[in-house]
Amino acid sequence: MKFSKEIKASVIALLAIVILITGINFLKGNSFFGGDDIYTAYFPNSGQLMASSNVTLDGVEIGKVLSIKSNPKGDSLHKVKLTFNIHNSHIQLPKGSYVEIGSLDFFTKALIVHLPSTSDGTFYKAGSTLPGKLSVDVVSQVKAYADPISQKLQTMMLSVDKMVGSLATFWDTTATSEIEGSLKQVKLTIAKLGKVADELQGFVATEKAQFAKIMVNVEAITLNLKKSNDQITAIIGNTKKITDELVTADFKNTILEAQTTLKKFNTILDEIDRGQGTIGKLVHDDKLYAELVATNKDLQNLVTDLEAHPERYVHLSLIGGKTKGLQLSKKNEDKLIRILDSLPQ
Numbered sequence: 001m002k003f004s005k006e007i008k009a010s011v012i013a014l015l016a017i018v019i020l021i022t023g024i025n026f027l028k029g030n031s032f033f034g035g036d037d038i039y040t041a042y043f044p045n046s047g048q049l050m051a052s053s054n055v056t057l058d059g060v061e062i063g064k065v066l067s068i069k070s071n072p073k074g075d076s077l078h079k080v081k082l083t084f085n086i087h088n089s090h091i092q093l094p095k096g097s098y099v100e101i102g103s104l105d106f107f108t109k110a111l112i113v114h115l116p117s118t119s120d121g122t123f124y125k126a127g128s129t130l131p132g133k134l135s136v137d138v139v140s141q142v143k144a145y146a147d148p149i150s151q152k153l154q155t156m157m158l159s160v161d162k163m164v165g166s167l168a169t170f171w172d173t174t175a176t177s178e179i180e181g182s183l184k185q186v187k188l189t190i191a192k193l194g195k196v197a198d199e200l201q202g203f204v205a206t207e208k209a210q211f212a213k214i215m216v217n218v219e220a221i222t223l224n225l226k227k228s229n230d231q232i233t234a235i236i237g238n239t240k241k242i243t244d245e246l247v248t249a250d251f252k253n254t255i256l257e258a259q260t261t262l263k264k265f266n267t268i269l270d271e272i273d274r275g276q277g278t279i280g281k282l283v284h285d286d287k288l289y290a291e292l293v294a295t296n297k298d299l300q301n302l303v304t305d306l307e308a309h310p311e312r313y314v315h316l317s318l319i320g321g322k323t324k325g326l327q328l329s330k331k332n333e334d335k336l337i338r339i340l341d342s343l344p345q
Helices: 005-028 138-170 173-227 229-248 251-274 277-284 286-308 330-342
Strands: 037-043 054-057 060-070 080-086 098-103 109-114 132-134
Touching: 037 098, 037 132, 054 080, 080 098, 173 229, 251 277
Parallel strands: 054 109, 098 132
Antiparallel strands: 037 080, 054 060, 060 080, 098 109
């Protein structure tokens, strides 16, 4: 079957159109046959990202950046609108995902997709807007790190320049002569230090003999202490024995006996205070005291009268005359004599 030239031309034209459309889609970042999921995101600026840049996930390309447009009506965080697609239909973006404009290396920019560590099972639908984040590129980081260092270096170079100028001004013939004089003084000082070292060496040699004598005396004292070691040990043993005897003495029984004696004494004092017993009655009974005083007074009067007039009470007759006065028996006479002897003279 033969085709006419018109049919061949039509087929070629259709194929050319399909190839053209496919190429345009490919250049735009779409798949050959289309049907990709398209998403949007907003950023403060483009971060030097270009259209048709790669969209990566874990370092693997999964899509392309379709367009980057200015968004004048947006706030400071939504000044740039970015549209991108995902070629792989098996890749879904769970809620919590976000995209970041970052650097894959020193020269290549890309849109990096970050998935959340956990997911609740819900996903962004095609056409949804994902949160966008703009990372600081390597050049900016290096610049931020290098700028302070550069400023410090400039300040240091100015200081070094001033110091070199000051040295150049100072370093003249006068300064040279002053340095030579200082070196001479240093030499003199070193010579004096050598003399002092010699004197110290002589002093040490002199005192070395004295130190040796002192050590001999210390050794003699140590030997004496060693010889007296047995005596010191015996003294310490006696002291320990005395201490042990004091510790083991029967202090408990002694204290108990003292407590018993004090209790008895307190009991006697309580009885006296209550008027019990002879001493208690004597202390508390004023009448008994008055009677004792009166009896003592009568007794004193009796003794006084007996000394003055003994014939009234005792009459002794050697010849057998009449007996006068009071007749006392032998027992009463002895009793009376004992009373008289007990009286104070």
